[in-house]
Structure formats: structure tokens, C-alpha cells
Amino acid sequence: MKQIPVILFGAGGVGSALLRQIVNGRSLHQTRNQIQFNVVAVCDSRTWQFDPAGLSDQQLLDIVARKAQGEAVGEKRPSNLETLNVLASAGLENVVVVDITAADGLEPVVDRALALDYGVVLANKKIFAGPFDGAQNYFNNPRVRHESTVGGGQPVIATLRYLLDSNDPVHEIEGQLSGTLGFICQQLDKGVAFSTAVAEAKARGFTEPDPREDLGGMDVMRKVMILGRMNGWPLQTSDIEVESLYTPELADLTVPEFMAAVSSLDKAIGQRVAEAKANGQVLRYLAHVQDGKGTVGLKAIPASSGLANLKYISFRTDNYNDEALMICGKGAGVEMTAAGVVGDMVDLVREVF
Ligand SMILES: NC(=O)c1ccc[n+]([C@@H]2O[C@H](COP(=O)([O-])OP(=O)(O)OC[C@H]3O[C@@H](n4cnc5c(N)ncnc54)[C@H](OP(=O)(O)O)[C@@H]3O)[C@@H](O)[C@H]2O)c1
Incomplete structure (x- = not known):
């Protein structure tokens, strides 16, 4: 039996689901x-909470319960980098470091973990979407896995990795990469005002606490940038044109102020919905990248198209040329995201440790 020490940075929605899945998946x-x-x-x-011998399942489930109550995990801890150094001093080997925060600036932690020959699994997209020179070290790195960053x-x-490994060059990547924006677009189809659709998505917990995180398109931009960079395109932010669904005047408002002001966007978006409808089309928030350039934004597509109602990602390659390879199905949600992290942890251990 391989004993694999794991350290989790992040104990929010995905972190709690991951802890439950680790406990429930023990015998498997x-x-x-x-x-x-x-x-x-x-x-x-x-x-x-830290124990070099491993926290018990009861301790892990207690952490989940504490976080659900809005409490802290445990005692005050050192900085992220110092935290990793404490583990290294404990002489732990074959460690898997998991980043399931949404925090910026974890590059030094990942670099240190890789220098220690640890494996790293991330659902956090940020290190992959920074300036290309630094980020490129994390793509196709044998000790890094990041299935849950996209989809x-x-x-x-895994599919893109397979295409690259099998020497089937990818020429074009497209997809609806945001479940939140997909929901909002489907509400618009039904004639619901944009502000009402945003309020409903927020009330149902589909958006980030600040819905502008979703509406600004940056999260989708990061996802398509990750796929494009994996494919070998040295994409920078300036190579991807991003359409934000809110105007710059709304950028500096507090969240309640934004929610009160978002109806100012209803008329303009309503007009686009009506124009699309008159042409038998619907609006979808699509990401597209080809030849090292990309776009992220609202596009009108035929209402009758199968793609109108799919959360999908497609790859057009040499082999999949006239018919693109597509992955589609339910995307996102903390359980599925955590499952992607578990799959990566197993994969790392199988392939590297
Ligand atoms: N939720 C989804 O369905 C989904 C889907 C795909 C990908 N993801 C990605 O998965 C990640 C986690 O998402 P989530 O929904 O679990 O977020 P979340 O509920 O906001 O949890 C984030 C966790 O990270 C912790 N954290 C924040 N800054 C940190 C830092 N500097 N160092 C260590 N821990 C830090 C937070 O601590 P506190 O508890 O103290 O605030 C919290 O426990 C994000 O990158 C997200 O984009 C999520």
C-alpha cells in the first residue's frame, strides 16, 4: 500500500467535498x-490543522462541519510557503499538494513543492493564467495535474493531453465554459430580463459572491487560455478579446449597489436578444481560440443548433477535422470539481510516485 501524504490549501466548497470524498473513497x-x-x-x-502522521477521518469530517458553520479550520498557521517548509522539515516524501483556493500568488508554493519533488494538483486556475513566461513551467509538467481548472x-x-500525446494537432478550441453564463443565457431565451436572470443565478448560488467575477468573462478567459497554452500557443491576456457583460461604470460599486444597478443593462442586452430571436438565433457566451488568438463573449447562434443547449468543449484537430471532438455534459459543482481533483491525485501517484 502506498502511503501518500496530502496537504490541502483551501477548505471551502470544493475543499470540503474533497475531504468527504477522500474519507468515503478509502476502501476503493x-x-x-x-x-x-x-x-x-x-x-x-x-x-x-496539521499532523505529520495524518489527520483521522473524524478530524477531517469535523473540519468539514466547522467550515459549514463558517468557523476556521483550526489554529493560526504560518504563511503558505512556511507551511510547506514545516512539512518538508517533517521529512515527508511523495507528498501531494492540492491548491483548491481561488487565491493569487501561489506560484512560490507550487515552485517549492516541485523543487521538493512533490506532486501538485490544482483546481485554482490562477497560476496557469499569469504572464506566459512564468506560467509555461506548469503546463505539461509531469508533476502537475489540473483537470478541474476547466470543465x-x-x-x-485529459482529452487534450491524449490528443497532444497521440500527435493529433489541435487547430481550434471552442466551448461554453461557464455554467453560470449558460444559465443566464437560457433565462434570456425565455424573455427574462438580464438583471432578473443575474439575481436568480446569484440567489441559486450559481454565481461567485460577486457576480461580476462571472459576468466580466475573466474566468472563461482563464479557462480558454489554459487550453490554448497547453496546446502550445504562447497566449497572453492581450491575445484574447474578452466581452464583459457589465459596463465599466458598474465596476467599482459594492455588490449590493451593483445588484441594484444591473437593471441599467437590461435594455441593451434585451435588444440583442430580440435581434437574435428575429433571426432564429439565441445568445450564448462562447470562448473560441484558433491560431494563437481568441475571443470570449456573447455570440448569436441558431436556436435549432444542438450546441445551443449543451455545455460543451470542442477540439478541431487533424483527425477530428470535419467533425470536432466534443466533451459535453453536466459541468461544475463542488462534487464534480472535487472528483476531478481526486482523479488527478490518483493519476499522479500511479504515474509518478
Ligand atoms: N465551486 C465550483 O464549482 C468550482 C468549479 C471549478 C473550479 N473551481 C475552483 O476551485 C477553487 C475553490 O473553489 P471553492 O468554490 O471551493 O471556493 P471557496 O468556497 O471560496 O473556498 C476557497 C478556500 O480557499 C481558502 N483560501 C483563500 N485564500 C487562501 C490562501 N491564500 N491560502 C490558503 N487558503 C486560502 C479559503 O479560506 P477561508 O475559508 O478562510 O476563506 C477557502 O477555504 C477555485 O479556484 C475555483 O475557481 C470551483
Whole structure:
């Protein structure tokens, strides 16, 4: 049995789902892959619980319960980098470091983990979407896995990896990469005002606490940038044109102020919906990248197209030329995202440790 120490940075929605899945998957991982994941540290933004021998399942489930109550994981902890150094001093080997925060600036932690010959699994997209020179070290790195950064657990990264490994050059990538924006677009189809659709998406927990995180398109931009960079295009932010669904005047408002002001966008978006409808089309928030250039924004597509109602990602390649290879199905949600992280952890151990 391989004993694999695991450290989690992030104990929010995905982190809690991951802890539950590690506990519930113990016998499967033991019988199927002969792996025992020993979670040695769980960190939220400021606190942690740490035991180099591994936290017990009861301790892990207690952490999930604490976070659900809005409490901290445990005791105040050192900085992220220092936290990793504490683990290294404990002499742990074959460690899997998991970044399931949405935090910026974790590059030094990932670099240190790789220097220690640890494996790194991320659902956090940020390190992959920074300036290309720094970010390129993390793409196609044998010790880095990041399935859940795109497609919320659907096997998107694995599929692209397979295409690249099988020498089938990818020429074009397209998709509806945001479940939140997909929901809002489907509400617009039904004649619902944009502001009402945004309010409903927020009320149902589909948006980030600040819906502008979704509406601004940056999250979708990061996803398509990850796929494009994996494919070998040295994409910079300036290579991807992003259409924000809110205007610059609304950028500096507080969240309640924004929610009150978002109806100012209803008329303009309503006109676009009506124009599309008159042409038998619907609006969808699409990401597209080809030949090292990309666009992210609202596009009108035929209402009768199968793609109108799919959360999909497609790859057009030499082999999949006249008919693109598509991955589609339910995307995102904390359980599926955490499942993608578990799959990456197993894959890392199988291939590297
Ligand atoms: N939710 C989804 O369906 C989904 C789908 C695909 C990908 N993802 C990605 O998965 C990641 C996690 O999402 P989530 O929904 O679980 O977010 P979340 O609920 O906001 O949880 C984030 C966690 O990270 C912790 N954190 C924040 N800054 C940190 C730092 N500097 N160092 C260590 N921990 C830090 C937070 O600590 P506190 O608890 O102290 O605030 C919290 O525990 C994000 O990158 C997200 O984009 C999520």
C-alpha cells in the first residue's frame, strides 16, 4: 500500500467535498489502486490543522462541519510557503499538494513543492493564467495535474493531453465554459430580463459572491487560455478579446449597489436578444481560440443548433477535422470539481510516485 501524504490549501466548497470524498473513497483507493491518502494538513486562508502522521477521518469530517458553520479550520498557521517548509522539515516524501483556493500568488508554493519533488494538483486556475513566461513551467509538467481548472471535472484536460500525446494537432478550441453564463443565457431565451436572470443565478448560488467575477468573462478567459497554452500557443491576456457583460461604470460599486444597478443593462442586452430571436438565433457566451488568438463573449447562434443547449468543449484537430471532438455534459459543482481533483491525485501517484 502506498502511503501518500496530502496537504490541502483551501477548505471551502470544493475543499470540503474533497475531504468527504477522500474519507468515503478509502476502501476503493486501497483495493483499486493500493493507495492510502493521509491528509497531513488542511489549511484555510489563515488557520490549519496539521499532523505529520495524518489527520483521522473524524478530524477531517469535523473540519468539514466547522467550515459549514463558517468557523476556521483550526489554529493560526504560518504563511503558505512556511507551511510547506514545516512539512518538508517533517521529512515527508511523495507528498501531494492540492491548491483548491481561488487565491493569487501561489506560484512560490507550487515552485517549492516541485523543487521538493512533490506532486501538485490544482483546481485554482490562477497560476496557469499569469504572464506566459512564468506560467509555461506548469503546463505539461509531469508533476502537475489540473483537470478541474476547466470543465468542472469533465475530462477536458485529459482529452487534450491524449490528443497532444497521440500527435493529433489541435487547430481550434471552442466551448461554453461557464455554467453560470449558460444559465443566464437560457433565462434570456425565455424573455427574462438580464438583471432578473443575474439575481436568480446569484440567489441559486450559481454565481461567485460577486457576480461580476462571472459576468466580466475573466474566468472563461482563464479557462480558454489554459487550453490554448497547453496546446502550445504562447497566449497572453492581450491575445484574447474578452466581452464583459457589465459596463465599466458598474465596476467599482459594492455588490449590493451593483445588484441594484444591473437593471441599467437590461435594455441593451434585451435588444440583442430580440435581434437574435428575429433571426432564429439565441445568445450564448462562447470562448473560441484558433491560431494563437481568441475571443470570449456573447455570440448569436441558431436556436435549432444542438450546441445551443449543451455545455460543451470542442477540439478541431487533424483527425477530428470535419467533425470536432466534443466533451459535453453536466459541468461544475463542488462534487464534480472535487472528483476531478481526486482523479488527478490518483493519476499522479500511479504515474509518478
Ligand atoms: N465551486 C465550483 O464549482 C468550482 C468549479 C471549478 C473550479 N473551481 C475552483 O476551485 C477553487 C475553490 O473553489 P471553492 O468554490 O471551493 O471556493 P471557496 O468556497 O471560496 O473556498 C476557497 C478556500 O480557499 C481558502 N483560501 C483563500 N485564500 C487562501 C490562501 N491564500 N491560502 C490558503 N487558503 C486560502 C479559503 O479560506 P477561508 O475559508 O478562510 O476563506 C477557502 O477555504 C477555485 O479556484 C475555483 O475557481 C470551483
